[in-house]
Amino acid sequence: FNMRLPELFCGFTRAPGEAPIAYPVACLPQAWSAGSTFMLMQACLGLEIDGWKGELRVTRPRMPIGIDTLTLRHLSVGNKTIDLTFQRVGDRVVAFLADRHEGLVPLIVRT
Incomplete structure (x- = not known):
């Protein structure tokens, strides 16, 4: 892919350890494909940001x-910026504020 995101994610089979297969007639990249990576991460981590309330919910x-630990750095929540860490603990994933760059941001975690 020459360090670029693919236009499409397709269902071609591949062997374990092989790189994803480029879609044969795709342009590189389309905006929705580039944005899908972040939407996938938001969905997996259960993130919901309410900028008006300055509140972050994790469900x-x-x-x-x-992947046992993941930190999102400089995440904007309203007019504040935080670092948010996710960590695997047994069979659960917990979320906590790793650093508050610009003040207090309410974090609501639902399990």
């Missing part, structure tokens, strides 16, 4: 097997 976060 039933999940991470793929093999």
Whole structure:
């Protein structure tokens, strides 16, 4: 892919350890494809940001097997910026504020 996101995610089969297969007639990249990575992460981590209230909600976060810790740095919540860490603890994923760059941001976690 020459370090670029693919236009499409397609269902071609591949062997374990092989790179994703480029869609044969795709242009590189389309905006929706580039944005889908972030929407997928938002959905897996259960993130919902309410900028008007300056509030961050996390509902039933999940991470793929093999990823035990993930930190989102400089995440904007309203007019504040935070670092948010997700960590696997047993069979659950917990979320906590790792750093508050610009003040207090309410974090609501639903499991």
